[in-house]
Amino acid sequence: MSQDQNSVKMPSRNYHHGALRPALLEAAEQVLEERGVDGFSLRETARRAGVSPSAPAHHFGDTGGLLTALAAAAFAELAERLEASALGTTRDERIRAQGIAYVGFALARRAKFDLMWRAALLDHADAELSAAASRAFRALDEAVRGEEAGSDMKGPGIIPSIACWSIVHGFAHLALDGAFGAEPGDAERAAEAMLGGVLAHLKV
Amino acid sequence: MSQDQNSVKMPSRNYHHGALRPALLEAAEQVLEERGVDGFSLRETARRAGVSPSAPAHHFGDTGGLLTALAAAAFAELAERLEASALGTTRDERIRAQGIAYVGFALARRAKFDLMWRAALLDHADAELSAAASRAFRALDEAVRGEEAGSDMKGPGIIPSIACWSIVHGFAHLALDGAFGAEPGDAERAAEAMLGGVLAHLKV
DNA sequence: TGTACATCAGTGAACGCGCGTTCACTGATGTAC
DNA sequence: TGTACATCAGTGAACGCGCGTTCACTGATGTAC
Numbered sequence: 001m002s003q004d005q006n007s008v009k010m011p012s013r014n015y016h017h018g019a020l021r022p023a024l025l026e027a028a029e030q031v032l033e034e035r036g037v038d039g040f041s042l043r044e045t046a047r048r049a050g051v052s053p054s055a056p057a058h059h060f061g062d063t064g065g066l067l068t069a070l071a072a073a074a075f076a077e078l079a080e081r082l083e084a085s086a087l088g089t090t091r092d093e094r095i096r097a098q099g100i101a102y103v104g105f106a107l108a109r110r111a112k113f114d115l116m117w118r119a120a121l122l123d124h125a126d127a128e129l130s131a132a133a134s135r136a137f138r139a140l141d142e143a144v145r146g147e148e149a150g151s152d153m154k155g156p157g158i159i160p161s162i163a164c165w166s167i168v169h170g171f172a173h174l175a176l177d178g179a180f181g182a183e184p185g186d187a188e189r190a191a192e193a194m195l196g197g198v199l200a201h202l203k204v
Numbered sequence: 205m206s207q208d209q210n211s212v213k214m215p216s217r218n219y220h221h222g223a224l225r226p227a228l229l230e231a232a233e234q235v236l237e238e239r240g241v242d243g244f245s246l247r248e249t250a251r252r253a254g255v256s257p258s259a260p261a262h263h264f265g266d267t268g269g270l271l272t273a274l275a276a277a278a279f280a281e282l283a284e285r286l287e288a289s290a291l292g293t294t295r296d297e298r299i300r301a302q303g304i305a306y307v308g309f310a311l312a313r314r315a316k317f318d319l320m321w322r323a324a325l326l327d328h329a330d331a332e333l334s335a336a337a338s339r340a341f342r343a344l345d346e347a348v349r350g351e352e353a354g355s356d357m358k359g360p361g362i363i364p365s366i367a368c369w370s371i372v373h374g375f376a377h378l379a380l381d382g383a384f385g386a387e388p389g390d391a392e393r394a395a396e397a398m399l400g401g402v403l404a405h406l407k408v
Numbered sequence: 409t410g411t412a413c414a415t416c417a418g419t420g421a422a423c424g425c426g427c428g429t430t431c432a433c434t435g436a437t438g439t440a441c
Numbered sequence: 442t443g444t445a446c447a448t449c450a451g452t453g454a455a456c457g458c459g460c461g462t463t464c465a466c467t468g469a470t471g472t473a474c
Contacts, residue, residue, distance in 0.1 A: 015468045016417055036324055038242070041460065043349045052419050054462075055403035059417090063461070092293065117381045122343055124386065159398055162375070163405035167367065170374025174366075194363055202408045219435045220450055246428065256452050259428075263450090267428070 006049040019060045023049045030069055037118055042066065067115060068123045074112040075132035077106050082139035094143045099168045099199045102140075103191050106172035113176070140165055144204055160204040167202050171195060215373045221284035225263045227253045232274055241322055246270065271319060272327045278316040278388040282309050286343035295354060303372045303403045305397050306344075310376035317380070344369055348408055364408040371406050 016025065027048035032040055042063045044055045050126075060066040085101040090093040106113040114120070124130060142149040144161040150157055171191070174180065180190030221227065231252035236244055246267045250257045263376040264270040289305040310317040319325070320337075328334060346353040349367040356362055375395070378384065384394030 015419085016470080019257035020417080029233050038324060041459075043459075053460095054420080054464090055418060057462075101377070117377065119386075154316055156290060156401060159401040160405060162247075162378075162398055163371065163402040166374035166378060166402055167371040167406075168374065169378060170372065170375075173321065173367070173377055174370060174373060178323050178328070182323075194366055197360060197363040198367040201364060201406055201408050202371075204405050216445060219452085220437080224450080245426075257427095258431090258453080261429075266420075 017049075017051065017055075019132075020049065020051065020055065023060060023186060024051075025065065025070060025073065028066055029112065032070065032115065036111055037114050037121070040067070044108065045195050064123055067121050068126045068129050070112070071116050072126065072129040072132045074116050075129065075136050076117075077109070077138035078102070079132060081105050081137050082143075083134060086139065086143045087163065089159055091143070091146070095164060095202075095204065096196070096199055098140060098143050099164070102168040103172045103175065103195055106176060107188055107191060110176055113172070137165070164202060164204055167198065170200055212357070221253075221259075224253065224255060226261065226268065228255075228260055228263060229277065231247065231358060232270055233316065235276065236319065240315055241318050241325070243269070257358060268325065268327055272324050272330045272333050274316070275320050276325050276333040276336045278313065278320050279333065279340050281313070282320075283336060283340040284304070286307050286340060286347075290343065290347045295347070295350070299368060299406075299408065300400070300403055302347050302400060303368070306372040307376045307399055309378065310380060311392055311395060314380055315385055338378065341365075341369070368406060368408055371402065375402055 022047060028040075028045045029177050030048060031045050035041075035044075043053045045066070046056055049055075049112055056066055076118045081101045081104075082098050085097040088097050122129060136152060141158075141161045144164050145157070148157065149161075156182060161186075175187040178187070180187055180194075228249060232249045234252060235249050235385075239245075239248075246260055247257045249270070250260055253259075260270055264273060285305045286302050289301040290298045292301050325344075326333060343355060345365045347364075348368050349361070352361065353365075373400075379391040379395050382391070384391055384398075
């Protein structure tokens, strides 16, 4: 029984936390969901993790570092969802399923999705972040262009993928911004009712 | 010569400013463009308008009131641009021209465009704001649906307009977020090169 | 197996910051008589 | 035409806030001999 491996010494925490990095990320995610990107605070995150306000600095440098790590994880999750949705038999089916997955992710992880696009708060030189972001776009590009995915990233070949990305990205933003109603559940209902129809207008 | 009407008593300002409301809006716009939505500050706005930090309260109540007024003006400007672009002879031409106008507005008025979608910072009960926002969407809806614009706003009839809105909105966001390059001018160049092709994939 | 020591991962008090807002006030303006 | 007074549009000092970050520190861990 290697229970010691799993039970992360909950009772009467030692001076050393043992797994503070993941604990901080989890706490940060909570704070983010509850308060939104604008209300995010490092101190509150530390408070929730039961740790002093200066502890996060050891793992993330500063607030930007923590948010960057969080955004990288979010892009990785999005990439996974997109990859998992690309299993349909026809190209149209795959694109459609990915669109639904994209919007579903945005609605299920509102604050995280919001954070992912707040360029001013993130360190885009971070390798983990840019790799995760590329991976997500790559998944989408593969569904749209198949074999040619990844090529001609600045030329006309990329355009169908950008079109696809734009329409789901825009729809997700509008839904989150309350364009389809501000009551809880409105955005989800509207997405369910409209997304299929909206995607039907995309011919890539 | 009714020069007194126009010369807004520039020399040695009186105790009463005379036209503080518009002056504050202008200053706020400056601050917004320079510092972005997150860096916006009421005090800095007052400073630029050459007025005490509590002066804005008389005209806007609080920070949210000022930002709401600014967002309303931004929606009005967007609506004007969209209306002015709907002059093409064919429906496709009009939709295309509006798409270009939409993205052009976003790129030319970055911080303002950003503000327009920060629901948490704005008072959506404000009549001026919601009227201006409706007017902008109405312009788009008219280009897409013509006579039927404004009808069936929650049913399937609205879908083509939502699709159109989504694709330009998403493209604009991606461009602003630096998805097409972070150097100054990258977004504009990419928009110019890609937007036509992207819109060509929309069949409404 | 025991000991010395470097390194790692935390503490917690303190600093300075700019912020939004409140408050009692006052100067200027316009209106009633 | 003059005067009293209400109202409007500002002042500026003050408050309290939570924040991110710094700093000297210390407890725990792991490694070399």
